[in-house]
Amino acid sequence: MLDQLGREINLKNTPKRIVCLVPSLTELLVDLGLSDWLVGVTKFCIHPENLRKQKTIVGGTKSIHADRIAALKPDFILCNKEENTQEIVVACEQIAPVYVSDINDFDSFYSFVDDLGTLLRCKPQAEALVTAVKNRLEQFRAKMVSEPVRSVLYIIWKDPLMAAGRVTFINVLLEVCGFRNSIAEEHSRYPEVDSELLKKADYVLLSSEPFPFSEKHIAEFETQTEAQILCVDGEYFSWYGSRLLKAFDYFQDLVFQMK
Known part of the structure; x- marks a missing residue:
C-alpha cells in the first residue's frame, strides 16, 4: 500500500x-x-x-x-x-x-x-x-442552500497576522458553511494579511488554534475593520478526523449566530 x-x-x-x-x-x-x-x-x-x-x-x-x-x-x-x-x-x-x-x-x-x-x-x-x-455533510449542505454567501477572513496567527488560504482543509469547511474566503490567491496556504484585507471581509473569524485567540482579542480587531468579529473553535475547522461528526452542529450554530 x-x-x-x-x-x-x-x-x-x-x-x-x-x-x-x-x-x-x-x-x-x-x-x-x-x-x-x-x-x-x-x-x-x-x-x-x-x-x-x-x-x-x-x-x-x-x-x-x-x-x-x-x-x-x-x-x-x-x-x-x-x-x-x-x-x-x-x-x-x-x-x-x-x-x-x-x-x-x-x-x-x-x-x-x-x-x-x-x-x-x-x-x-x-x-x-x-x-x-x-x-x-449532505444534510448540512442541504440546510445551507438558502443561506446568503458571506465573505470571511479566517485568522490563525497574530504576529505576523496570518490567515487560512485557499489550499487548506479549513477553506473546504468554510465553503461548506457557505462562506467565501477573502483570500483571493488560488494557491495560497497560510499567507500574511494586512489591515486592508480585514476591511474587505463581512466577518473576521479568530481561530482558537494554533494561536489561542479568545474574546479578549475582539476589541483589538474592531479598531481595524467594520466586519463582525467572532471567535471560533479551531478544532472544528482544522481537525480532519472523527471530530467532523460533531463539526456540522457547530457550524450550524455559527451560521445562526451570524444572522
Missing part, C-alpha cells in the same frame, strides 16, 4: 503498537476502537481528555523525542504532511513503518480512513465513519 505521499508502506503484521504524532488522528484512532493499540502520543493529543495520562508522551508535532518513540517499540507510526516535519518522518522511519497522511479535502479524508481500515484491520468501523460523515 502507498500512503498519501505515494510512499510504500510495508507491514508484516497488523500493527499492535501505534505511535500517533497528529492530535486529530489520535482522536480518530480512539473512535475507531484502537485505543488499546496506541502506545505513544504528542502533548497536543488532548482528546479524549484523559488519554495523555494513559499513554507515553513523545513530544509535540514539530519536535519529538525519538528515543522515547524507539523505547516503545512501535510497529506503526502515523504522521501528517502539514503537522509534522520531513525531519520527523525521516527519524521515525528508522524506528518503524511510517504512514504520512495529506488531507486537504473530503475525498482525501475518505481515502485516508479507508487506508486505516485496511492497514489496522478495522474496515467496518472505518466504513461506518465515512458513511456517517458523508451523510452529515
